[in-house]
Structures are given as C-alpha cells and as structure tokens.
Amino acid sequence: MSTERYHNQFTISWDRLHRDVRMLCHQLIGRDFKGIVAVTRGGLIPAALIARELDIRLIDTVCIKSYEHMEQSSINVLKGIDHDGDGWLLVDDLVDTGKTAGAVREMLPRAHFVTIYAKPEGRPMVDQYLTEVAQDTWIQFPWDMGISFVEPLVDQLRTRKE
Ligand SMILES: O=P(O)(O)OC[C@H]1O[C@H](OP(=O)(O)OP(=O)(O)O)[C@H](O)[C@@H]1O
Numbered sequence: 001m002s003t004e005r006y007h008n009q010f011t012i013s014w015d016r017l018h019r020d021v022r023m024l025c026h027q028l029i030g031r032d033f034k035g036i037v038a039v040t041r042g043g044l045i046p047a048a049l050i051a052r053e054l055d056i057r058l059i060d061t062v063c064i065k066s067y068e069h070m071e072q073s074s075i076n077v078l079k080g081i082d083h084d085g086d087g088w089l090l091v092d093d094l095v096d097t098g099k100t101a102g103a104v105r106e107m108l109p110r111a112h113f114v115t116i117y118a119k120p121e122g123r124p125m126v127d128q129y130l131t132e133v134a135q136d137t138w139i140q141f142p143w144d145m146g147i148s149f150v151e152p153l154v155d156q157l158r159t160r161k162e
C-alpha cells in the first residue's frame with residue numbers, strides 16, 4: 001500500500017464484480033430509465049453490465065479524472081453533459097471521499113446515482129450502492145490486475161533467508 005490513507009486491500013475478481021453488479025440490478029429492475037450516464041473510466045464496465053441486464057441502449061459519459069493511482073488531486077472534468085439527469089441512471093464503480101460524486105452530482109442533480117461499492121465518507125453522495133467497504137481499504141479492481149506466476153512458499157522463504 002503506497003499512501004497513508006489505505007491500510008487494507010479488497011481484491012475484486014471479474015466474477016465477483018459481475019455478481020455484485022447483477023445483485024445491484026435486481027434492486028433497480030422495474031424502474032424506467034431514459035438511459036445511463038457512466039462516470040469514466042471506472043463507471044464504464046459496471047454501466048455496460050447494467051445496460052445489458054436492464055436492456056438500456058442509450059449510454060452517455062461524463063469524463064472525470066482525479067486520481068493518479070492512490071493519490072487524489074483536484075477534480076478535472078474533461079467532458080460534461082447538457083442535461084440535469086432527470087430520468088437517467090448515473091453509474092460509477094465506487095465512491096470513496098465523495099469528491100468525484102460531488103462534482104458529478106452538481107452536473108446531474110436529478111439523476112439516480114448508483115455505485116457498486118461505497119466507503120463511509122462518500123456514501124451520502126449516492127442514492128444506492130451494493131456493498132460498503134471500510135474507508136481505509138483500497139478496492140483493487142480486476143481491470144487493474146493481471147494473472148501472474150507466484151513462487152512456491154518454500155522458495156519465497158528460502159530467498160528471504162539468503
Ligand atoms: O470518491 P472519490 O474519492 O472522489 O473517488 C472515487 C473515484 O475515484 C475513481 O476514479 P479515478 O479518478 O481514479 O479515475 P478512473 O475512473 O479513470 O479510474 C473511481 O472510479 C471514482 O470515480
């Protein structure tokens with residue numbers, strides 16, 4: 001872990017993400033949305049999965065950057081949107097400090113805002129989320145990971161002793 005804020009890691013596999021998104025979709029079924037606005041980049045994959053489950057074809061984006069790995073800087077809006085979100089589903093992967101969500105909420109005050117994961121500081125910013133994660137935990141998403149070889153334990157210990 002490379003910053004002071006995060007002491008634990010919560011690793012999400014593709015399977016887990018897919019299952020969690022589908023569980024959130026169960027809570028959204030029956031609502032009639034005009035379309036989805038995904039918060040790039042993290043919101044794009046949940047948005048695609050939600051669109052498939054709820055049969056939504058109209059998908060727009062707001063493009064925001066604030067983190068460089070685990071370090072947050074000021075919110076940089078690269079692309080906004082020309083409506084207030086009325087009738088739209090707004091999707092991001094997670095809410096952490098809530099700063100990104102705050103900026104997005106200002107742009108789309110009437111949208112129904114969902115995230116898959118929410119940490120306590122940012123939680124009040126969203127209308128709905130699936131799973132709460134502790135504030136000091138970094139959520140490691142599958143698109144930021146790769147499958148790699150792991151040395152057998154005995155070899156790891158031998159290397160450490162040498
Ligand atoms: O609640 P906050 O503390 O503002 O953090 C949450 C935001 O941080 C991440 O995005 P990031 O800026 O890393 O960009 P990305 O979606 O392109 O990975 C994540 O996807 C959320 O959008």
Ligand SMILES: O=c1[nH]c(=O)c2nc[nH]c2[nH]1
Pocket residue numbers: 067094096097137138139140141144
């Ligand atoms: O991949 C991520 N995991 C997190 O826990 C997080 N918090 C803010 N931005 C984040 N990105």
Ligand SMILES: [Mg+2]
Pocket residue numbers: 039040041042043092100
């Ligand atoms: Mg993001």
